[in-house]
Amino acid sequence: MTRIYIVRHGQTEWNANGNKYCGISDIELSETGKRQALKVASVLKDVEFSAAYSSSLGRAHETASIIAKEHGLTVTPDPRIAEMNYGTWEGKRREEFIHEWADWLEDPGSRKAGGTGETSQQVFDRYNDFIQEVAEKHRDETILVVAHSMANRVFIAGTLEMPYRNYGRLQQDNTGITVYQKDENTNRFITINLNTHVQ
Numbered sequence: 001m002t003r004i005y006i007v008r009h010g011q012t013e014w015n016a017n018g019n020k021y022c023g024i025s026d027i028e029l030s031e032t033g034k035r036q037a038l039k040v041a042s043v044l045k046d047v048e049f050s051a052a053y054s055s056s057l058g059r060a061h062e063t064a065s066i067i068a069k070e071h072g073l074t075v076t077p078d079p080r081i082a083e084m085n086y087g088t089w090e091g092k093r094r095e096e097f098i099h100e101w102a103d104w105l106e107d108p109g110s111r112k113a114g115g116t117g118e119t120s121q122q123v124f125d126r127y128n129d130f131i132q133e134v135a136e137k138h139r140d141e142t143i144l145v146v147a148h149s150m151a152n153r154v155f156i157a158g159t160l161e162m163p164y165r166n167y168g169r170l171q172q173d174n175t176g177i178t179v180y181q182k183d184e185n186t187n188r189f190i191t192i193n194l195n196t197h198v199q
Helices: 031-043 058-069 098-105 120-137 149-159 164-169
Strands: 003-008 051-055 075-078 142-147 177-183 188-196
Touching (some): 003 058, 003 120, 051 058, 051 120, 058 075, 120 149, 120 164, 149 164, 149 177
Parallel strands (some): 051 075, 051 142
Antiparallel strands (some): 003 177
């Protein structure tokens, strides 16, 4: 039975500074983020991971590498689980584009974030493609996946068949853990838990 631990990366300075939207900007972990990664590594030290994957962005890869070190694993980066491209919203706080955001939230599945970024459907499709591929590759194994707040929530919303506009109902803390398990009867992933809080 395939089990996937989906973890959000540790805190960045942009997360801490009024929650600026990082998106595809390659922002490093803050010192707090590194401590969070060490803490979640300790929490997961007894999980028998067969493989470790991360987004191609540094903050996720560094978090995954700190966790994977406990298991003697090398992290494989994959751009399909990178954060949503926020277009013109990159590096800004939500209050700076609140009216645009409200318009986008009416139909995030087909409207591009920040006008030039990605739709939620595009994010789900690439993330889901990745998950299906690694699940096939690692049948009956447990794997680690470290990615991002929006990308994770869009994927979770899609698998739960929630409207993308309701993604905000899904919490995704820095280094929060969500566990998925493949249901052998339906061949679909089911949620074991959502966002175990690790701080």
